[in-house]
Amino acid sequence: MDHVDVPGQITLDIDALIREAELDAAPAWTGGPLHLTLDYRTPEEHAAAMQRWILENGQSACRSRSNMWSPAICHQPLTIEGHELHVLSVDLRTEHGHEGPGALLYQANCTPCRWHEVTDSENAAVEAMHDHAVPDWRDLPLMPHKISAALSNPTRQSLAAARAWVEQNYPAHRQHPGAPIRTTRTSMGTRHVPGRSPFGGFDLTGEIHGVNR
Incomplete structure (x- = not known):
């Protein structure tokens, strides 16, 4: 039964x-x-x-x-x-x-x-x-992997480093709340990640590096 x-x-x-x-x-x-x-x-x-x-x-x-x-x-x-x-x-x-x-x-x-x-x-x-x-997002420079990798587990120091790099390398009209960043990735992590930009926007996948590189 x-x-x-x-x-x-x-x-x-x-x-x-x-x-x-x-x-x-x-x-x-x-x-x-x-x-x-x-x-x-x-x-x-x-x-x-x-x-x-x-x-x-x-x-x-x-x-x-x-x-x-x-x-x-x-x-x-x-x-x-x-x-x-x-x-x-x-x-x-x-x-x-x-x-x-x-x-x-x-x-x-x-x-x-x-x-x-x-x-x-x-x-x-x-x-x-x-x-x-953000029609010009593909023209944004790629944040170096040594800086962007730390954003997966952000600290105050890593966020400050990312923001400082963006302020030096991104045009002023793309430094605002919600603005994205573009980063290098490995082939194991290609998802566009919401909220990981220092401005609260997306971390958009740019150049893909090999897993062992």
Whole structure:
């Protein structure tokens, strides 16, 4: 006989009854689609649609079951020169025993401009975001690895050294809150890292060095 977790099942049943009552009391949904959409929606509109989907379908595995956009893991909104930038993701990966497209998609999203770009790569979304708000980012000098490597576990001294190098080598119009830096990397660490710039912006991968170099 299969074991049944009676207290756990009772909790699930109560949660379902509460959700059903809340859904009955809720007004008809007039917001964004409750499924994957590639049309522009603000992050707030996506969040509201996700909450409605959860109300109708439950919290469990909502990201993968809904196929709807939500903030990408480890990303926070970034403001640069009047642009409010977000990285969103949607989980389309196939669950065991089910059919599906089988991918993660990413979206760069700027709310003041109502602009977005969808891609299958997190790095590509981050690059599109900077092309939109910091069009000359690829021209920024590469911070030497001996300075940038310390930013993975920053100290007051390493942050001061990075900021001093940027102040000496970057144009003045790229020394502001949210501004990115470009750094050399090894082939084992090519992700564009949010928040690792001395200005609170991205550490963008530049030149790739071999692992043993």
